[in-house]
Amino acid sequence: MEEVRLMKGNEALAHAAIRYGADGYFGYPITPQSEVLETLEDEMPWETTGMVVLQAESEVAAINMVYAGAGCGKAVFTSSSSPGVSLMQEGISYIAASELPALIINVMRGGPGLGTIHPSQADYFQACKGGGHGDYHAIVLAPSSVQEMCDFVSLGWDLAFKYRTPAMILADGIVGQMMEKVVLPEQRPRRTEEQIRQQCPWATTGKKGRKQNIITSLELDDDRMEQNNLRFQRTYREIEKNETRCELINTDGCDYLLVAFGSMARICQKVMELAAEKGIKLGLVRPITLWPFPAQQIADAAKGCKGILTVELDAGQMIEDVKLAVNCNVEVKHYGRLGGNVPTPDEVLAALENLFINK
Amino acid sequence: MKEEIIIAGFGGQGVLSMGKILAYSGLMEDKEVTWMPSYGPEQRGGTANVTVILSDERISSPILNAYDTAVVLNQQSLDRFESKVKPGGVLIYDSYGIHTPPKRTDIKVYHINAMEATFELKNNKAFNMIVLGALLKVKPIVAVESVLKGLKKTLPERHHNLIPMNEEALHRGVDIMEE
Numbered sequence: 001m002e003e004v005r006l007m008k009g010n011e012a013l014a015h016a017a018i019r020y021g022a023d024g025y026f027g028y029p030i031t032p033q034s035e036v037l038e039t040l041e042d043e044m045p046w047e048t049t050g051m052v053v054l055q056a057e058s059e060v061a062a063i064n065m066v067y068a069g070a071g072c073g074k075a076v077f078t079s080s081s082s083p084g085v086s087l088m089q090e091g092i093s094y095i096a097a098s099e100l101p102a103l104i105i106n107v108m109r110g111g112p113g114l115g116t117i118h119p120s121q122a123d124y125f126q127a128c129k130g131g132g133h134g135d136y137h138a139i140v141l142a143p144s145s146v147q148e149m150c151d152f153v154s155l156g157w158d159l160a161f162k163y164r165t166p167a168m169i170l171a172d173g174i175v176g177q178m179m180e181k182v183v184l185p186e187q188r189p190r191r192t193e194e195q196i197r198q199q200c201p202w203a204t205t206g207k208k209g210r211k212q213n214i215i216t217s218l219e220l221d222d223d224r225m226e227q228n229n230l231r232f233q234r235t236y237r238e239i240e241k242n243e244t245r246c247e248l249i250n251t252d253g254c255d256y257l258l259v260a261f262g263s264m265a266r267i268c269q270k271v272m273e274l275a276a277e278k279g280i281k282l283g284l285v286r287p288i289t290l291w292p293f294p295a296q297q298i299a300d301a302a303k304g305c306k307g308i309l310t311v312e313l314d315a316g317q318m319i320e321d322v323k324l325a326v327n328c329n330v331e332v333k334h335y336g337r338l339g340g341n342v343p344t345p346d347e348v349l350a351a352l353e354n355l356f357i358n359k
Numbered sequence: 360m361k362e363e364i365i366i367a368g369f370g371g372q373g374v375l376s377m378g379k380i381l382a383y384s385g386l387m388e389d390k391e392v393t394w395m396p397s398y399g400p401e402q403r404g405g406t407a408n409v410t411v412i413l414s415d416e417r418i419s420s421p422i423l424n425a426y427d428t429a430v431v432l433n434q435q436s437l438d439r440f441e442s443k444v445k446p447g448g449v450l451i452y453d454s455y456g457i458h459t460p461p462k463r464t465d466i467k468v469y470h471i472n473a474m475e476a477t478f479e480l481k482n483n484k485a486f487n488m489i490v491l492g493a494l495l496k497v498k499p500i501v502a503v504e505s506v507l508k509g510l511k512k513t514l515p516e517r518h519h520n521l522i523p524m525n526e527e528a529l530h531r532g533v534d535i536m537e538e
Binding site for chain 1 (some may be wrong): 379392396418420421423425512
């Protein structure tokens, strides 16, 4: 029987990575995600699976180690929190431009700047709209439970390898720090060098018997660089077509629609319980992929409802994508708390009532 | 069943551990559980609190505005959480250092003196287990056996010699609530 365990979201990330058969972790500690590195150090996977766990000298070094490992076709990852992920943006852009699979985890905290150690979702724009320079995307997954923190590690890597693009798990201090029940996957062996050569023919695995593989983001011939960009865009359209994910809760015939991701989607489910007691019918769309964004699903769920409230731990970022999704056919408003503060369920319900019902 | 609990006090009183033990005990009984701490530097000497939810069904929000039960272990936490107990709910407070006792009459208020009990047991580390015992006396959310089972499962084997001491503290908590 599968063993049910109780652990923090951050711990689940580390266990899931080891069990995926990860080849390497490179990171630098920062609250509220330090348990990722701590758990990896506790588990000592270098003695069991042979996975490398390395505390780099900085986030810049860590992301470039990930870049190098990914270039060798290895399953490598890093984790950090907002200020650290800002430092990684150049590397993420290079990884995207070099068409490499990598997993990057951001357990968001309040910003801007060094900000606070408490939860935030204010890196939505950074994660979904580039962050680094150039026309690129990372696949962005938004877990809202400890089980999803675990499951999205393998999902993120599978998608990253399938499309040869970076994948990001965009969590926050709540999902990282809370403990819940989790069922971990079976331990998978790390891929052999031979398997990597077969599955990643583009990787720098040693050129004996084949043409040299060169991994670079530099292409000084503008026509070729345009072709590269067009190829990236074709991949992004494929990802949009195949990989858009969201959860719909009670959206059929709802009066008002909530749109929230990650921890805020959990709070919104309590808001729905409180609203039901008052006879207000609320539905919830929870984007699971923030990029690609479930625009069509939101447009469909919004049909016939009187208004949409996005609930975010930021000053209103995802609301822009929700407005685009419904083409301003439905009124869309935002409620959020900033700088590490978290709204309580009754506070969100009061906001909905003030913005829509008692206005 | 669904029980939404806040445990609050000073950092160092074992607030987060007590919540963790309660959550593990819920796990032993196949319940759904969430444990959400106030994390950060305030844990070192300032105030610490943790929300623990045990339920037979899927748990929505790990963060709440009202609680079935509040266990408060200092004045600041009492000031902050007395008003957050649902009408008809339970408030348990340790009277050590409390200068302004709770005033609400629409909730059940219990006070204990767990600090004194630690002096009697000559074990100041048992404080949170005494409080947990007192809580379980008033609100038998999980069985005492499940608490011990949870401890056995989560403590490394080298610390299993501490289980009898914890069991004694739990029972002491049950007793002081009776007094």
